[in-house]
Amino acid sequence: MIEENFTDLGINEELAAILKTKGFEHPTPIQKQTIPLILEGKDLIGQAETGSGKTAACAIPLIQQIDKEINDIQVLVLTPTRELALQYLDEVSSFATPYGVTPFVIYGGFNKDIHLAKLKSGVQILVATPGRLIDIIHNHYLALENLKTMVIDEADEMLKMGFIEDVDFIKSCIVQKHQTLLFSATMPEPIKRLAMKYMKGAVHIKLNMAQSVPVNLSHYVIRAERGSKDNTLSEILLKEDIVQSIIFCNTRTRVKTLFKTLQQKIKNIDYLHGGLEQNLRTRIIEKFRAKKIKFLITTDVMARGIDVRSVSHIINYDLPKTSESYVHRTGRTARLGKKGTAISMMTRFDEDVYREIREKYGINPMPFSFSAPSGGQKVSREHHHAGHSRIQPSA
Numbered sequence: 001m002i003e004e005n006f007t008d009l010g011i012n013e014e015l016a017a018i019l020k021t022k023g024f025e026h027p028t029p030i031q032k033q034t035i036p037l038i039l040e041g042k043d044l045i046g047q048a049e050t051g052s053g054k055t056a057a058c059a060i061p062l063i064q065q066i067d068k069e070i071n072d073i074q075v076l077v078l079t080p081t082r083e084l085a086l087q088y089l090d091e092v093s094s095f096a097t098p099y100g101v102t103p104f105v106i107y108g109g110f111n112k113d114i115h116l117a118k119l120k121s122g123v124q125i126l127v128a129t130p131g132r133l134i135d136i137i138h139n140h141y142l143a144l145e146n147l148k149t150m151v152i153d154e155a156d157e158m159l160k161m162g163f164i165e166d167v168d169f170i171k172s173c174i175v176q177k178h179q180t181l182l183f184s185a186t187m188p189e190p191i192k193r194l195a196m197k198y199m200k201g202a203v204h205i206k207l208n209m210a211q212s213v214p215v216n217l218s219h220y221v222i223r224a225e226r227g228s229k230d231n232t233l234s235e236i237l238l239k240e241d242i243v244q245s246i247i248f249c250n251t252r253t254r255v256k257t258l259f260k261t262l263q264q265k266i267k268n269i270d271y272l273h274g275g276l277e278q279n280l281r282t283r284i285i286e287k288f289r290a291k292k293i294k295f296l297i298t299t300d301v302m303a304r305g306i307d308v309r310s311v312s313h314i315i316n317y318d319l320p321k322t323s324e325s326y327v328h329r330t331g332r333t334a335r336l337g338k339k340g341t342a343i344s345m346m347t348r349f350d351e352d353v354y355r356e357i358r359e360k361y362g363i364n365p366m367p368f369s370f371s372a373p374s375g376g377q378k379v380s381r382e383h384h385h386a387g388h389s390r391i392q393p394s395a
Contacts, residue, residue, distance in 0.1 A: 009035040028053035043199040046183045054183045071122035072146040080157045082107040108132045109278030130166035155182035186324045217334035219365035220343045243312040247297045250318040268294035303328040316344035323356040
């Protein structure tokens with residue numbers, strides 16, 4: 001069987017050659033389905049498991065569609081967090097810059113004068129967080145008359161109540177006909193209905209939705225009361241064969257307290273949350289990507305879209321409040337076919353969300369045990385697959 005290439009999807013030879021140098025030789029399933037539709041100018045919702053190549057599925061055809069003769073914003077990408085915006089820019093730049101297209105990112109907490117100077121010099125793909133973009137639109141002239149496509153990344157988060165007014169205002173500033181694309185791992189039905197208000201005749205691409213978390217991800221649960229969590233976590237970090245791990249807490253206070261508890265026992269550990277200065281947050285993520293930090297304690301600021309491929313373990317010190325958050329958190333490992341492990345510490349107060357995770361996504365975590373890490377993971381994977389096989393993928 002001959003694998004499809006990007007040129008088979010309508011990507012030109014020049015861009016396909018650039019993609020090949022970046023390790024993108026054969027498109028992933030969501031890229032196969034979405035790239036031709038985006039090139040045709042269709043509105044669409046792209047929904048697939050985390051780590052499936054959604055960002056490239058969107059960015060590759062949009063880069064090709066840029067008119068290089070027009071030195072103005074033609075694509076606008078909205079993201080819910082600064083970290084995700086920076087990562088989105090990194091991935092887009094790796095294809096766009098060698099192709100002769102200029103991308104840029106704007107976000108709060110960074111020098112606005114630098115942002116304005118760059119925008120004035122000419123940007124063709126703009127990645128932005130809503131707050132900084134609205135600030136610039138309100139207080140400075142920002143031309144959007146050449147905009148052809150608006151992308152809402154992590155659409156379910158962007159379209160929740162906190163972002164609705166922001167998205168509405170930004171959409172109202174784009175008066176000409178344009179394409180709208182939404183990408184996310186989860187899309188609850190009420191949010192989908194809300195999203196459709198921004199789109200005309202949109203195509204909804206759903207892939208592997210019975211497997212919203214990767215099938216090569218092993219899930220474990222530890223029942224522990226609050227007073228014993230710190231010691232249990234220390235034991236996991238010291239005994240497990242971990243390449244890198246993200247440890248999730250539900251609050252900033254918990255993140256900082258846990259870091260203070262662990263830093264005397266555990267080497268190469270740091271913490272990150274939305275209350276830190278942006279420059280510090282960026283440096284911490286860069287150090288984590290460079291493997292200078294092995295264990296990173298964080299809030300859900302790291303749960304969506306952040307791609308660090310060497311992460312082998314996700315640990316939920318606090319079980320998240322929703323099953324969707326569980327999908328996004330655990331999706332930071334087992335990226336693009338790699339194996340990964342998710343370990344969740346559960347108290348008696350977490351029964352409702354734990355039941356929702358099992359019933360909604362067919363995930364049945366195995367009890368965690370130190371005694372058989374390799375064999376246990378194998379058993380868990382088989383159990384995990386069996387859980388998913390009860391649900392047939394959507395057409």
